Amino acid sequence: MTPADALAAAPLLVLVGGACAIVLLDLSSLPGPRLMAGLGAAVALAAGAAAAVLGTGAPGFGGALLRDGGALAFTLVVAVATAMSLALAGGYLAREAVPAGEFVALVLLSAAGGVLMAVGGDLVVIFLGLELLSLPLYVLTALLPRAARGDEGALKYFLLGAATSAVLLYGIALVYAATGHYELAALRGVPPAGSGVPATGLAVRPDPSVLPGGPLILAGLAFIVAGLAFKAALVPFHAWAPDVYESAPTPATAFMAVVAKAGAFGALLRIVASTTGSAIDWQVSLAALAALTLILASFAAVGQRRVKRLLAYSSIAHAGFLTMGSATGIFAGPAVVFYLAIYGALTVGSFGVIALLDNDDPTIGDLAGLWRHRPVLVLALAVFLIGLTGLPPTGGFLAKLYVFEAAIHSQLLWLVVIGVLASVVSAAYYFRVLLACFQPGDASASPHPAPRLGTVVVSVAALAVLAAGVVPGPLLDLAQHATY
Numbered sequence: 001m002t003p004a005d006a007l008a009a010a011p012l013l014v015l016v017g018g019a020c021a022i023v024l025l026d027l028s029s030l031p032g033p034r035l036m037a038g039l040g041a042a043v044a045l046a047a048g049a050a051a052a053v054l055g056t057g058a059p060g061f062g063g064a065l066l067r068d069g070g071a072l073a074f075t076l077v078v079a080v081a082t083a084m085s086l087a088l089a090g091g092y093l094a095r096e097a098v099p100a101g102e103f104v105a106l107v108l109l110s111a112a113g114g115v116l117m118a119v120g121g122d123l124v125v126i127f128l129g130l131e132l133l134s135l136p137l138y139v140l141t142a143l144l145p146r147a148a149r150g151d152e153g154a155l156k157y158f159l160l161g162a163a164t165s166a167v168l169l170y171g172i173a174l175v176y177a178a179t180g181h182y183e184l185a186a187l188r189g190v191p192p193a194g195s196g197v198p199a200t201g202l203a204v205r206p207d208p209s210v211l212p213g214g215p216l217i218l219a220g221l222a223f224i225v226a227g228l229a230f231k232a233a234l235v236p237f238h239a240w241a242p243d244v245y246e247s248a249p250t251p252a253t254a255f256m257a258v259v260a261k262a263g264a265f266g267a268l269l270r271i272v273a274s275t276t277g278s279a280i281d282w283q284v285s286l287a288a289l290a291a292l293t294l295i296l297a298s299f300a301a302v303g304q305r306r307v308k309r310l311l312a313y314s315s316i317a318h319a320g321f322l323t324m325g326s327a328t329g330i331f332a333g334p335a336v337v338f339y340l341a342i343y344g345a346l347t348v349g350s351f352g353v354i355a356l357l358d359n360d361d362p363t364i365g366d367l368a369g370l371w372r373h374r375p376v377l378v379l380a381l382a383v384f385l386i387g388l389t390g391l392p393p394t395g396g397f398l399a400k401l402y403v404f405e406a407a408i409h410s411q412l413l414w415l416v417v418i419g420v421l422a423s424v425v426s427a428a429y430y431f432r433v434l435l436a437c438f439q440p441g442d443a444s445a446s447p448h449p450a451p452r453l454g455t456v457v458v459s460v461a462a463l464a465v466l467a468a469g470v471v472p473g474p475l476l477d478l479a480q481h482a483t484y
Helices: 003-027 033-054 069-096 100-119 123-141 150-179 184-189 214-232 240-247 250-274 283-302 307-326 329-355 375-389 395-409 413-436 452-470 473-480
Strands: none
Touching (some): 033 069, 069 250, 069 452, 069 473, 100 123, 123 214, 150 184, 150 214, 150 240, 184 250, 214 283, 240 250, 250 329, 283 413, 307 329, 307 413, 329 375, 329 452, 375 413, 395 452
16 A cells, blocks of 8 residues: 555545444443444544545545545535534434444444545445445434334335445446446546537537447446435435435434435536546436426425425435536536535534434424424524525525526526525425424423533534625635535
């Protein structure tokens, strides 16, 4: 292993090594759930710190692991989202009798898979990252002992996930059959689909060193995108998400809602960037996926009565906004990273509020009277829901504005109109949840005081979202460096 290899693998080694250490420590039965969750959060932050300190540089393992701006940005998003989810989990694990060592180790291993997908320089590494991301999530879904449908959700997730992994692997095989390479750099030689230069998307003048096998590559990339779309919960590959999000332990739901999307979109952007020198036009297909996702998820969320299922459809809708950003060509990296960072804080914070309630799966009616019992949590929830709607002064407003601006520059005004209408519809279900907190009632979802650390984490996330809306400069600078 060369120094470049060690530097490229450092964040992954921290996450995997931390997971192994947690498993060994769990055998001693000494640390409690809160301490175990705190150690896991520290490991995740250490991985993010390692990525930030090492920065960008030469790739490792012959280009299999990359250290460009995109890799750094997605690694930081995964690390922070993982740390927040684990910090929220301490009191929850103790209350719900979830095995803490298993939970923390699985979360760290899954986070390593998300990072591997985002930094992978060839298709095999991306596939390995997808499996490392997915397998722990299947187990996490079934870890809540009193979940009525936990086993059903985990089995559904596993069966559908295994099928889409096979689809992704078949797509990789087709690309290899066409090019003889697994490296993403080989995709730059994809032959043009026809004469002339396509007018939209990422397509530019064909590379003179084009390789044969264009139709096979197009078919392979279609299968690969389908596999990534499942992990990102894009329509029509979204059916697993509401059941899984509802039945999983709520901190695990917060984790998978962000990190699974980070891994999927990190890999998707890298594949899209790798075909920039070809005649492949990604814009139409990605825009169509975004439109379908925004329309279906927004209207499906309106009829939901359970808060976790509503937030699940909210997560699907925001995957549509991320896909809109991914369709914008040269604007894709910065727009998606900025949106994902804001979305991560909003989503982990929203699920974090639910995790701090005594009722792990409340209906909207169960929140009645919550304002009198938990004013701090309700204020934080108000910030998160306003941000998810995309209203100022939260960072959610700037995140959507950034994506809309990129889409307009890419001549996707029709998709922006759909996104604006979806945001208007989302206000109906977000504010229905918020207004319920101020209705008369006994707040049956939350009769006991919230854990202090969890309240601090949720409050800091809300303040960070407000700060990003008022002073977005530092986050915008990080997003601007997310290049490939």
